[in-house]
Amino acid sequence: MMSLDDIPVTQLKGVGNALAEKLVRLGIQSIQDLLFHLPHRYEDRTRIIPMGSLRIGDVAVVEGEVMKADLIMGRRRSLQVTLRDDTGFLVLRFFHFNAAQKNQLAEGARVRCFGEVRPGRAGYEFYHPEYQVNPPAMPAPDQAALTPVYPLTEGIQQPRLRALCQQALGYLDRYPITDWLPEDMLADYQLPAISEAVKLVHAPPAGAPVHLLMAGQHPAQQRLVMEELLAHQLSLLQVRQQIQARAALPLLPTGELSRQFLEQLPFQLTGAQKHVFEDIRQDLSQPLPMLRLVQGDVGSGKTVVAAMAALQAISAGTQVALMAPTEILAEQHYQNFRSWLEPLGVQLAWLSGKVKGKARQAALAAVADGSASIAIGTHALFQNDVVFDRLALVIVDEQHRFGVHQRLALREKGVGGTLAPHQLIMTATPIPRTLAMSAYADLDTSVIDELPPGRKPIETIVLPEFRREDIIERVRAACREGRQAYWVCTLIEESEALQCQAAEVTAKELAERLPELAVGLVHGRLKAQEKAGMMDRFKDGELDLLVATTVIEVGVDVPNASLIIIENPERLGLAQLHQLRGRVGRGEQASFCVLMYHPPLSQNGKARLQALRDSQDGFFIAEKDLEIRGPGEVLGTRQTGLMQFRLAEFERDKGWIAPVRELAPRLMKEPRRVNALIKRWLGENIRYGEV
Incomplete structure (x- = not known):
């Protein structure tokens, strides 16, 4: 029997070669791929919002009459359409438009549109909103449904993808999606069937629980989340199987x-x-x-x-x-x-x-x-x-x-x-x-999970940047007593070049302020030999103070260094800050880490620096980091390929991880199911098992 996997998207109305090529960029070739291209959020377009009550950042549906439509010849030519209702007015701005659109949006036309409120020259504006001219009546509140929002690629707009997914759903009655999870597994967790879950997620029916769908907690979403997490787990077990398919030499200890x-x-x-x-x-x-x-x-x-x-x-x-x-x-x-x-x-x-x-x-x-x-x-x-x-x-x-x-x-x-x-x-x-x-x-x-005896806890102090003078004095005092210090410059959003420049400026400033100290500098633009040479000089005690970018994050071991100052710590992840802090506290003497932040700190920033001040335990800190910033940041960018989920969200769905870990080995005995699940969720392109 033919499956949705075998039916190419070109079977859908309006999908020619050009559109099919764009869909391939999203990993979509068959109807099944399209059905598993799931909405990553929903928009509530069930109510029309009066223009007078809009605020910047609101995402809303408005409806009104066109007062005027003008061609604006600024740096970029744009079509500026002013819309009004009984409570106020709003500007719709289009940078890409054609003559037909311009004529449609003429004075007097009735328009309903959806967009995000931005500040503009003439008041609030929508850029390139989705719109309808002479729209039909809004459905009654109990008939209104949420609108799915899909991940896009260049050249495909949201309405186009939405229409294709709706068309694809029409195939489900004739060709149900194969359910690769064993029935007893579905029953144990009271999960809906796969076709039913896919249908609901693409087209939530009117009256579906909005709060659950918006939060990703609806049983249909959770059914798909569980299957996605399972596919990731299986793909890694497959890697393990491939590596262990070859024997190894047993290395017997002689002692x-x-x-x-x-x-x-x-x-x-x-x-x-x-x-x-x-x-x-x-x-x-x-x-x-x-x-x-x-x-x-x-x-x-x-x-x-x-x-x-x-x-x-x-x-x-x-x-x-x-x-x-x-x-x-x-x-x-x-x-x-x-x-x-x-x-x-x-x-x-x-x-x-x-x-x-x-x-x-x-x-x-x-x-x-x-x-x-x-x-x-x-x-x-x-x-x-x-x-x-x-x-x-x-x-x-x-x-x-x-x-x-x-x-x-x-x-x-x-x-x-x-x-x-x-x-x-x-x-x-x-x-x-x-x-x-x-x-x-x-x-x-x-x-x-145990530190060697004699390692003293590092005292962590959080200070605002305007206390810089006191901090420089602290460095002077530590070095006068024969100890050494690190000064770490961080400028994460900027380019590496700017980061190195910031470190150079800081090193110069500190050398002028502390003329009695020998100051060194290490950053990413130095040749490996220069870097190693500078590190050796610091290690041998020739330098008192080492100014560095985050290149010193891992593995540098200088027992005599007992003070580290980290500038702008709010820009780094907790795990990285914990690593940097671990550059001190390797000798006998008490060690200090000063986090010099740039006020004002966000709530999030305060919580993170507080966690660091309160704990020396890397596992506790990593848990906090995971809560605050998600898995990609904790693991580092390379590994994140593993965590590119379509629907699953690590923090929200971590309750599934233990059950999935238990279920995966059971499924590994059935390669057909395993391969089908991996293909469904990871496609052909991320088979970690292939080099």
């Missing part, structure tokens, strides 16, 4: 290298580190590739756990790749691992973008012939000319900066090209549990 390593460490492992390493040790011993995410708050000692995992692989006679997103972080790992592993007789290779010529050739040769047991670098490790002799473990730091695809690419570099390497992913960005359950469904998660 000798690890014992020597632990003996030379100047500190004891915490209980949490031991517990997490035990998870890793067991995973590495299996013939299935490990897929484990280790989360640990700033300073919880993830790197030591990674080093122990590396030693388990090296002692089994295989190689390790450690990859970090930035040169600074990769270099820091290289220095750490070198100081720990070289005394144990382990050879390392350093491969970043800036390693060129003979040095690169030598590093590549050492990796290819197996003499280097561990290769450390940025994503330069992915390049084709990097060939490993016996790669069995890949450690990725700050995974959310890399896409899932890049992790899949690593499969090909495993032992003999046939065995998949084990993967250990680390992040210092604490990820709220609900978000980890959905964004990292392909990974097992371990949490290092």
Whole structure:
């Protein structure tokens, strides 16, 4: 039997090749695709609003008579139509119009239109409103329905898409949508059938509960939300299945290298580190590739756990790749691992973008012939000319900066090209549990939830910018006592160039104000070598104060730095501020973080800075960030591809995550259902499973 998936949109009236091409941009090729192009909100057009009661920002339906229509020849030619009712008047402005429209909107015509109120030269205006000339009577209140609003692409207007969706709904009686969820699942959660849900969401009937639809809480919407979240979960489980379809080399622990390593460490492992390493040790011993995410708050000692995992692989006679997103972080790992592993007789290779010529050739040769047991670098490790002799473990730091695809690419570099390497992913960005359950469904998660002894809490102080003088004095006093400080400039909305310029200006100002201090500067426009050189000087104590953009967010470790000033903290996410704050508090002395904001602060801004002042717990802070700013911001932009939902909204719908996580593995036993659901919600284009 033919399904809606097989019927192209060109079957609809008015859809020729040109429109079909535009629809492809929205991922719409079949009638089914069109029915799953769901409204992301609704407008209440059930009442006509008197013009006299409009306010800027209102979205409303008005109706009146055209007083005059003029061609205005300003910078851009426009058609200006003045409309009035008994309570006032309103200007309709069109920048794109034709002669027919101009004649339609002539003096005396009766017009009903819908738009957003904006301030204009002649009073309130609607730009390019949707309108009807000589409109029919408004339906009675109990007959009036909400109007769906769809995501658009260039060249398709809302009314056109609305009409196409209405036409597509006509096919539902002859070709119902296949329901891929098992009946008992629908019954358990009392969910409506899929065709019924799709119909209601596109065309809410008159009298449907407006408040539920507007809030996305209607059972029909929730049915679709649940299915969408399930499709995302299944797609990630599919990635996991694909990676684990290849066997891995079991790495059995011999313990000798690890014992020597632990003996030379100047500190004891915490209980949490031991517990997490035990998870890793067991995973590495299996013939299935490990897929484990280790989360640990700033300073919880993830790197030591990674080093122990590396030693388990090296002692089994295989190689390790450690990859970090930035040169600074990769270099820091290289220095750490070198100081720990070289005394144990382990050879390392350093491969970043800036390693060129003979040095690169030598590093590549050492990796290819197996003499280097561990290769450390940025994503330069992915390049084709990097060939490993016996790669069995890949450690990725700050995974959310890399896409899932890049992790899949690593499969090909495993032992003999046939065995998949084990993967250990680390992040210092604490990820709220609900978000980890959905964004990292392909990974097992371990949490290092204990800080090493001796780490003192950092005192966080929130001050307005006009206290700048006091803050500069505070820096002077700290440096006079032999400590060091960071000064972080943030200008997130602006370009990188402006950000660097702001940092340069600040560094110059602070050097003039604090002539007795050595001031350094680090920003995104410096060459990697200059950046690393400046960081080394700060680390070695040659510089007292380091002015930086947010490039120092991750992984910089200077125990003598005990003060960090962050300008305009209201512009950054909480997780990022927490990361920046974690640059201090790494030594013995009490440490301080000063958040210097630009008044006035919004309610939202106040709540965020308050959360930071009240808590040192990265997981609590990440939960707050998620509530306030949503998943895309918490995970970082690269990962957000995972969270591009059509209908689901993370914060509103997180109640579905636990049930979906339970249901997904059950469905994985039925590949036909799984593939159909993934195709329905993610289309062909976002199959994370394909590199």
